[in-house]
Amino acid sequence: MxxxxxxxxxxxxxxxxxxxxxxxxxxxxxxxxxxxxxxxxxxxxxxxxxxxxxxxxxxxxxxxxxxxxxxxxxxxxxxxxxxxENRIEHNPVQLLKAPKQSVKLPVFVEEGKMEMLLDQGLAFDDTFVGFRNKVVIEILFGTGLRLAELISLKDQDIDHYNHTVKILGKRNKERIVPLNINILNAIADYNKAKNMQEFPVRHEWLIVTNKGAKAYPQLIYRIVNACLSLVSTQSKKSPHVLRHSFATSLLNRGADLNAIKELLGHANLAATQVYTHNSIERLKSIYKQAHPKA
The missing domain is CATH 1.10.150 (DNA polymerase; domain 1)
Incomplete structure (x- = not known):
């Protein structure tokens, strides 16, 4: 109806x-x-x-x-x-309330483990696949992009001069996110390797498969899972975990919550505030370890 x-x-x-x-x-x-x-x-x-x-x-x-x-x-x-649309006279949902939900803390990878993975090059060799996989991890951890946003990135979205990337997020909302020098260097190495590949067809997508086609979700999941397995034993190792890791790292280092909201492309601050729970839990842990009366 x-x-x-x-x-x-x-x-x-x-x-x-x-x-x-x-x-x-x-x-x-x-x-x-x-x-x-x-x-x-x-x-x-x-x-x-x-x-x-x-x-x-x-x-x-x-x-x-x-x-x-x-x-x-x-x-x-x-x-x-x-x-x-005047199809009904009364809204049957108006007085109904959703069941209470328990707050689930976002799963994230500790900074030290991500630094070990990226700086020591544990998972990346000097091949097209190695360079591509490093770009995937660098971008997800360094920008907080969603999986769909990463897959939809085009070469032209990277602004090497201003060190930024243009992202088309949910509901076709555009946002600009800064890129650190590690990401830019990783993209440069990857593009050199990509240009040397003899793909049947050249595409405008930034992340491509071994055959040069647009990347797909399962490929990114496999890359992230394989890389994170080298430094973490946690059960959840998805691209969204790196988005959580990005936000948690910023918050732990004193970033303003509104700034994190804009970087993540959240529609409202409530969606971003969930990361404060991780920060509070971290402070509690530090307090228990360091304070003589804890």
Missing amino acids: YVEDFLKYLIHEKRYSSHTSQSYHTDLIQFADFITNAFAVSLLEVKGQHIRTYMATLIDEGNSSSTVARKLSTLRSYYKFLLR
Whole structure:
């Protein structure tokens, strides 16, 4: 019921990515199936009690509170849209609250381990693959880019003169992030190696596969996992861990929270404030180790 119109609204007016819009679509289809089977009602006939039963069922099935909250957020957006379009008279989600969520601290790699990985060259030989893999790690740790942002980088986005990179983030928002000299040197070495490769076709993408095609998510995951495995035993070794490591390092060294927000491309400060928990935990650890009365 007006689901396609809602998805067009998300993409064209809210400027959500196709990936995010697809997640909304999946949530709505799942909800529609549930209420059809459980109550024999359509999406336009839904009441608050139907959604409460749906949320309770999700929890009983073992879904986390964050998953339930996300699905409720989808319904909230959908019924706000229907109300705006005069398709319904009352918003069934208006009085519903999402389940409380426990705060999960972002997983990050300690600075010393990242320095060991990058400065000692533990994972990078003087080949095209070695230079490329180093650029991947240097950029993710040195800029805090998201996985999709890294893959979408083009050669022209790197400003070698001003030492910056132009990033197209979520909802097509552009931001400029500075590049340190280590990243620029790594890119220069990588570009030399890339230009020497006999690729079937030359592309404008910065990070490419062994055959010269645009990099894909699983390739970046494999690179990051293999590199971090050399210096860390933690179970989580994803590109997003390096984004967390970037933000945590800045905060620990006294960077302003608003500046970190802009560098990460967060829409609001609340998303950035989660990193203060890591900083506080670090201070507690230092206090316990150093203070005689701790």
